[in-house]
Amino acid sequence: xxxxxxxxxxxxxxxxxxxxxxxxxxxxxxxxxxxxxxxxxxxxxxxxxxxxxxxxxxxxxxxxxxxxxxxxxxxxxxxxxxxxxxxxxxxxxxxxxxxxxxxxxx
Amino acid sequence: xxxxxxxxxxxxxxxxxxxxxxxxxxxxxxxxxxxxxxxxxxxxxxxxxxxxxxxxxxxxxxxxxxxxxxxxxxxxxxxxxxxxxxxxxxxxxxxxxxxxxxxxxxxxxxxxxxxxxx
Numbered sequence: 001x002x003x004x005x006x007x008x009x010x011x012x013x014x015x016x017x018x019x020x021x022x023x024x025x026x027x028x029x030x031x032x033x034x035x036x037x038x039x040x041x042x043x044x045x046x047x048x049x050x051x052x053x054x055x056x057x058x059x060x061x062x063x064x065x066x067x068x069x070x071x072x073x074x075x076x077x078x079x080x081x082x083x084x085x086x087x088x089x090x091x092x093x094x095x096x097x098x099x100x101x102x103x104x105x106x
Numbered sequence: 107x108x109x110x111x112x113x114x115x116x117x118x119x120x121x122x123x124x125x126x127x128x129x130x131x132x133x134x135x136x137x138x139x140x141x142x143x144x145x146x147x148x149x150x151x152x153x154x155x156x157x158x159x160x161x162x163x164x165x166x167x168x169x170x171x172x173x174x175x176x177x178x179x180x181x182x183x184x185x186x187x188x189x190x191x192x193x194x195x196x197x198x199x200x201x202x203x204x205x206x207x208x209x210x211x212x213x214x215x216x217x218x219x220x221x222x223x224x
Contacts, residue, residue: 031210043151048206054212088210089209090210
């Protein structure tokens with residue numbers, strides 16, 4: 001299953017809202033997760049099962065979608081939110097990741 | 107809070123072998139599927155392998171199938187990735203990750219770097 005993320009890069013200012021997209025080449029039901037990765041760090045799970053925030057993740061992060069189209073929304077961007085975001089499906093093997101969206105400060 | 111600690115990375119010549127280890131703590135290790143994910147320098151994330159709770163079933167990404175073997179020792183809370191016939195394109199940070207039970211990875215190690223170069 002191929003996951004395609006868009007856009008590749010998103011330039012925004014703190015306080016603005018971000019919308020990141022992940023499209024699957026076939027249905028993954030809701031077996032879709034989102035991760036945040038900062039330079040030099042391991043990825044961190046943000047969203048599980050398409051829309052469930054992981055433990056400790058702020059409420060400004062939200063996920064939606066099912067089937068083939070998914071969205072990660074970050075409201076009121078904080079400086080620490082500027083990072084790379086990956087989607088990942090877990091509906092079957094092989095597990096795959098999207099190529100990532102870089103969220104950068106405008 | 108669970109933790110994962112990888113070790114075993116380093117520099118290897120093409121065609122060589124290496125075994126990565128990942129020691130878990132803070133959760134019931136034997137109850138979870140464990141995974142390996144890699145990231146080449148400046149690139150995205152790539153799933154490499156998964157091993158089920160009892161160690162009886164393993165899955166591999168196509169490019170490592172036949173060259174890598176995942177195993178686990180539940181008495182030592184440790185998962186391993188044996189890598190043979192290493193290629194330059196295997197150069198990456200290798201992360202160990204805990205399966206959440208929902209198809210994703212809820213705990214990640216800090217990663218161990220493997221460099222394959224002559």
